[in-house]
Amino acid sequence: MAQENLSAVLHSKGDLRLENRPVPEPGPNDVLLHMHSVGICGSDVHYWQHGRIGDFVLQKPMVLGHEAAGRVVKIGSQVKHLKVGDRVAIEPGVPREMDDFFKSGRYNLSPTIFFCATPPDDGNLCEYYTHNANFCYKLPDNVTFEEGALIEPLSVGIHACRRAGVTLGSSVLICGAGPIGLVSLLVAKAMGASQVVITDLFPDRLAKAKELGADFQVTVSRSDTPQQLAKKVEDLLGAQPQITIECTGAESCIQTAIYGTRSGGVVVLVGLGAEMATVPLINAAVREVDIRGVFRYCNTWPMAIAMLASGKVNVKPLVTHRFPLQQAVQAFETTRQGLGIKVMLKCDKNDSNP
DSSP states (O other), X not given: OOSOOEEEEEEETTEEEEEEOOOOOOOTTEEEEEEEEEEOOHHHHHHHHXXXXXXXXXXXXXXXXXXXXXXXXEEOTTOOSOOTTOEEEEOOEEOSSOOHHXXXXXXXXXXXXXXXXXXXXXXOOBSEEEEEGGGEEEOOTTSOHHHHHHHHHHHHHHHHHHHHTOOTTOEEEEEOOSHHHHHHHHHHHHTXXXXXXXXXXXXXXXXXXXXXXXXXXXXXXXXXXXXXXXXXXXXXXXSOOSEEEEOSOOHHHHHHHHHHSOTTOEEEEOSOOOSOOOOOHHHHHHTTOEEEEOOSOSSOHHHHHHHHHHTSOOOGGGEEEEXXXXXXXXXXXXXXXXXXXXXXXXXXXXXXOO
């Protein structure tokens, strides 16, 4: 077993370092993983740039990374369903107690949940990492490590589409064509949405959305009012969409989502912006537009693995950049600059394959 465990550690705002940490020992219900592929998320970059997200404040050094897949190298004494050599995708949120949220199947809402790379919990952007075995899911042979790592953002799309009630024939507006907007698009189409419109400021992102199956793309200009954008979407579809999935967190986009959704429809808020937002709440109320929140995901990994293994969803085009773990700072800078879609870090020196 290797003695070194290179890890990407955030010490404070703007201070990301690569350092060697001890290789951890798995507890009775854990597995030790040799990490393979870890994606960089906007939240990782936000912690790096700001040292906090909302009430989650970095108080001590923390390993980043939560979109991950690796190989089992050691199992805890109580682990039955995994063995050494298994390739697994990691669900980063693990409930710490069997509270009411856990019992009702909405464990993502448990206030004491462990979550990779959310202070004070360490993430898995490192060579060796231990995780609760019940939240490690075996990957079929035809699903790559990178696809396994992309199950995390894909899960946000699955949870959002479930919360929205996307089904056969749904018409859907997606605000924002970043990684989360794009996975929401993939999932909406896989769940049977007949028409999906996607909006973004950047034409290159919309080009990727078109490649991934969006029926209509709308380039947003900063001079557009929310009502004007809502009208553009309605004109494209011939009617207002039944569902809007808002992935930007921008106040104007939340306004567009409400104005743009058909009466009796659903707006799902996925993107996180400022704590307070001015929105046309009465417009939504009198038209019976339901506004639903999304916090991460729950019970999505099995569906995501089935979608990938069957070929119903293809996430491979999302990966646009790859870096070895040794170049983590450069990889973070690439993400910060908004280059490409998904930046993937490769943590196994002997295997840089997807």
